[in-house]
Amino acid sequence: AGDAAAGKAKSTRCASCHGVDGKISIPTYPNLAGQNEVYLDNSMHAYKKGERTGGMAVVMVGYVRSLSDQDIADLAAYYASLGEK
Amino acid sequence: AGDAAAGKAKSTRCASCHGVDGKISIPTYPNLAGQNEVYLDNSMHAYKKGERTGGMAVVMVGYVRSLSDQDIADLAAYYASLGEK
Numbered sequence: 245a246g247d248a249a250a251g252k253a254k255s256t257r258c259a260s261c262h263g264v265d266g267k268i269s270i271p272t273y274p275n276l277a278g279q280n281e282v283y284l285d286n287s288m289h290a291y292k293k294g295e296r297t298g299g300m301a302v303v304m305v306g307y308v309r310s311l312s313d314q315d316i317a318d319l320a321a322y323y324a325s326l327g328e329k
Numbered sequence: 330a331g332d333a334a335a336g337k338a339k340s341t342r343c344a345s346c347h348g349v350d351g352k353i354s355i356p357t358y359p360n361l362a363g364q365n366e367v368y369l370d371n372s373m374h375a376y377k378k379g380e381r382t383g384g385m386a387v388v389m390v391g392y393v394r395s396l397s398d399q400d401i402a403d404l405a406a407y408y409a410s411l412g413e414k
Contacts, residue, residue, distance in 0.1 A: 271367035274365060275363065275365060280355075282357050283358060283359045287359075290383050293383065296375070298378065298380035
């Protein structure tokens with residue numbers, strides 16, 4: 245299972261596009277705060293597996309390529325835990 | 330530009346998986362309420378163009394296939410307008 249505290253520590257690189265609290269005003273990027281944990285986990289794996297292409301997917305692939313399954317689980321737990329702000 | 334009121338009228342089929350207010354407890358599906366409008370628009374087009382595969386993408390492709398560019402813009406405006414609940 246994901247560890248939200250560990251995910252927070254691993255989220256530094258995510259924040260440049262997704263905001264420090266998972267809320268972002270850049271309209272081409274999705275908010276992550278309060279998103280469903282399993283969806284977040286699945287989405288990161290989808291980018292890693294090359295199941296999402298086009299748009300900004302190439303950027304995400306670059307970021308998730310180096311993430312382990314545990315890293316992804318931790319990040320999913322962290323962003324889901326931020327709740328709806 | 331998208332028309333949120335028109336989007337609401339077109340969102341009936343979306344609600345079965347994404348919730349009547351764009352918030353859903355099913356963990357494999359993403360919340361849509363308050364998501365960035367351009368991201369929502371881009372994502373629906375990505376499913377329609379076959380740029381997202383795996384997971385639940387096949388379901389989304391089935392739903393978005395019949396949507397026009399205006400339908401997609403209206404739905405994006407509607408879900409973005411729901412704000413953070």
